[in-house]
Amino acid sequence: MTTVAPGPAIGVAAPGTGAPGTGAEDVAARRAGAAGVGLMLPGTLYLVAFFVIPVFALLATSLYVPVPGGDVGQFMPAFHWQNYVTALADFWQPLARSFWFALLATAGALAVGYPIAYLIAVRGRGRPLLQGMLLVLVVAPFFTSFVLRTIAWKQILADDGYVVQALHWLHVLPPDGRLTATSFAVVVSLTHNFVPFMALPIYASLERLDPRLVEAGGDLYAGPWTTFRTVTLPLSMPGVVSGTLLTFIPAAGDYVSASLLGNSTNTAMIGQVIDTRFFRLLDYPTAASLSVVLMAAIAVLVGLYVRRTGTEDLL
Amino acid sequence: MRSPHTASLELWGVRKEFGSFTAVESLDLTVPEGSFFALLGPSGCGKTTTLRMVAGLEQPTSGVISIGGRDVTGTAAHRRPVNTVFQSYALFPHLTVLDNVAFGLKRKRVPDARAKARAGLETVQLAHLGDRRPNQLSGGQQQRVALARALVNSPSVLLLDEPLGALDLALRREMQLELKRIQADAGITFVHVTHDQEEAMTMADTVAVMNEGRVEQLGPPAELYELPSTAFVANFLGRSNLVTGSVVDVGEVLGVDVAGTRLRVPVGRVSAGSTGVGAVVQLGVRPEKVRIVANGSEPTSGSNVLGPGKVTDVSFTGVSTQYQVDLGDLGVHEVFAQNSSGAPEVRVGDAVRLAWDVDHTFGLAGEPARSGQ
Structure with missing residues (x-):
């Protein structure tokens, strides 16, 4: 993420203006450039105030040291890089677990979201009313709060709830087995919360897919499954990549699902740790350094992923 | 199987309905192996639906298709x-040009698919563009890739759905000749759907003219042109001057009374169901077969003659001159004359008669209201 400092119009590439031209063209381009800067100013100021400065504050906080002899929660500026080493040594497990849970939730959301998107975009083609209704159903969970939906899972997966009762009866779950306070519950809740983020971009990709290409696949001896594998799926990859990013990134930093549906020992995610460090233990430098590590790790993983899938133009 | 008269594609009573709309009505067709067959008709006549049923992209409501x-x-x-x-x-x-061409071969698990695909690209002179993506090619090049992608599989029947429609005129002409050459070389049955009568006549050895879900007439292009059997074919395939009359003489040559003028037509050139005395028939002639008889000169004997009428337009087009002659109740007739002897001598406003050989006349069943397009 970079920001453009407001300044003279020349050299600032606003959208729609090309390289500097000559003579009258140049003047016109400069005028358009000035207009572009004017339009970008509010957004730039907003980002500087609420993104750039806080990020620098976060980076600075991550290097603070306690005030000698001070109270809990009192720190002073320093360049104490050791904070990162300690934070990673103490909390590498929740960090790794966060990425693992996020990966499982992304896979789950893909498994649920792709068929939904396919159903609406491909099967519903030519029936806009049906498509609209199904899309509303996909988005409907957003009408209730994120926290409420997570609490609802607590009810559904409760020890005396019908799901657990049915699993006991089927002997899938041992008599003392439960679902709440398990990794399973956390991942299920994460998956559910992010299915719309997965389904909508995939829907957009599939909606644009030219049905004649699918016909061409059939004409060239590819059966329905082969056509899906060799034509439909590759052409919907931009949607799959955006969907997985929109799921994986927030899921890795999520702490609501783990707090409400997990336990304190083996389901803790990094978001919970940061929350506890920051608000309960007032250990700001550790919370800040864990946040920086989380951001950096996500940036690296996303970069590798996008490069691997060959969809750089999404970024 | 490879004998020249084996039917490569047969349709029996094929019918296709979309809801209450009948796109194709009880179609019977036989396409001999190795032929270049054109389905010609205006948009909405059912030709593309027919092609899609042969390809298996639509299922017929009833009937049998055999390949x-x-x-x-x-x-x-x-x-x-x-x-x-x-x-x-x-x-x-998402695939390179080469992978596009290799697609069908790979699905059929043909060994050396890529090498064969490269050879396929060579037949359309695009071997050097195999690594490009389709959107980096021009329209004409994409058209050739699509052709190579289909041909490389050596299908029993190659279906072409208005393949030249998006190309400009010069390129279209070039591709027509190339398609003809490729068809002759490969010996594969081509079924070509088009609304362009010139394209159909140039390329195909058999043309089926379709209208409103039915085949109006089927045959070699020259036969359809010389002897159309319906008013639709007479007007869709080239142009025709048509007049309506009733039969007054029967025999080898029918005599037909057209608004008081006696015209003649060989009975073998009449496709009307009934040719007895009193039967209503339409007589037609192609504009290039008609001669203008100026005032003072006499038509040759053995000609049908209409007129006099008034010349309403003279259009000089280089190789020929096109005249519009208003014959009053008999409508406006067209005459195309080759400019083989210099500039035209007839001018707008002149009173002229129209004459043509009896042998160039054709007769159709007499429902005059049915016109082309």
């Missing part, structure tokens, strides 16, 4: 030995 002697009705598209060159080309944008 190479095998009943394929109800067989899925990917199990039929046919390939299609789509109107929009439908090249896979």
Whole structure:
């Protein structure tokens, strides 16, 4: 993420203006450039105030040291890089677990979201009313709060709830087995919360897919499954990549699902740790350094992923 | 199987309905192996639906389709030995040109698919562009890739759905000749759907003219042109001057009374159901067969003569001159004259008669209201 400092119009590439031209063209381009800067100013100021400065504050906080002899929660500026080493040594497990849970939730959301998107975009083609209704159903969970939906899972997966009762009866779950306070519950809740983020971009990709290409696949001896594998799926990859990013990134930093549906020992995610460090233990430098590590790790993983899938133009 | 008269594609009573709309009505067709067959008709006549049913992309409501002697009705598209060159080309944008051409071969698990695909690209002179993506090619090049992608599979029948529609005139002409050459070299049955009568006549050895879901007439282009059997064909395939009359003389040559003028037509050139005395028939002649008889000169004997009428337009087009002659109740007739002897001598406003050989006259069943397009 970079920001453009407001300044003279020349050299600032606003959208729609090309390289500097000559003579009258140049003047016109400069005028358009000035207009572009004017339009970008509010957004730039907003980002500087609420993104750039806080990020620098976060980076600075991550290097603070306690005030000698001070109270809990009192720190002073320093360049104490050791904070990162300690934070990673103490909390590498929740960090790794966060990425693992996020990966499982992304896979789950893909498994649920792709068929939904396919159903609406491909099967519903030519029936806009049906498509609209199904899309509303996909988005409907957003009408209730994120926290409420997570609490609802607590009810559904409760020890005396019908799901657990049915699993006991089927002997899938041992008599003392439960679902709440398990990794399973956390991942299920994460998956559910992010299915719309997965389904909508995939829907957009599939909606644009030219049905004649699918016909061409059939004409060239590819059966329905082969056509899906060799034509439909590759052409919907931009949607799959955006969907997985929109799921994986927030899921890795999520702490609501783990707090409400997990336990304190083996389901803790990094978001919970940061929350506890920051608000309960007032250990700001550790919370800040864990946040920086989380951001950096996500940036690296996303970069590798996008490069691997060959969809750089999404970024 | 490879004998020249084997039917490569047969349709029996094929009918297709979309809801209450009948796109194709009880169609019977036989396409001999190795022929270049054109389905010609205006948009909405059912020709593309027919092609899609052969490809397996639509299922007929009733009827039987057989390819190479095998009943394929109800067989899925990917199990039929046919390939299609789509109107929009439908090249896979995520694959290179070479992988597009190799697609069908790979699905059939043909060994050396890529080498064969490269050879296929060579037949359309695009071997050097194999690594490009389709959207980096021009329209004409994409068209060739689509052709190579279909041809390389050596289908029993190659289906072409208005494949030249998106090309400009010069390129279209070039591709017409190239398609003809490729068809002759490969010996594969081509079924070509088009609304362009000149394209159909140039390329195909058999043309089926379709209208409103039916085949109006089927035959070699010259036969359809010289002896159309319906008013629709007479007007859709080239142009015609048509007049309506009733039969007054029967015999080898029918005599027909047209608004008081006696015209003659050989009985073998009449496709009307009834040719007895009193039967209503339409007589037609192609504009280039008509001669203008100026005031003072006499038509040659053995001609049909109409007029006099008034010349309302003279258009000089280089190789020929086109005249519009208003014959009053008999309508405006067209005359195309070759400019083989210099500039035209007839001018707008002149009173002239029209004459043509009896042998160039054709007769149609007499429902005059039915016109082309």
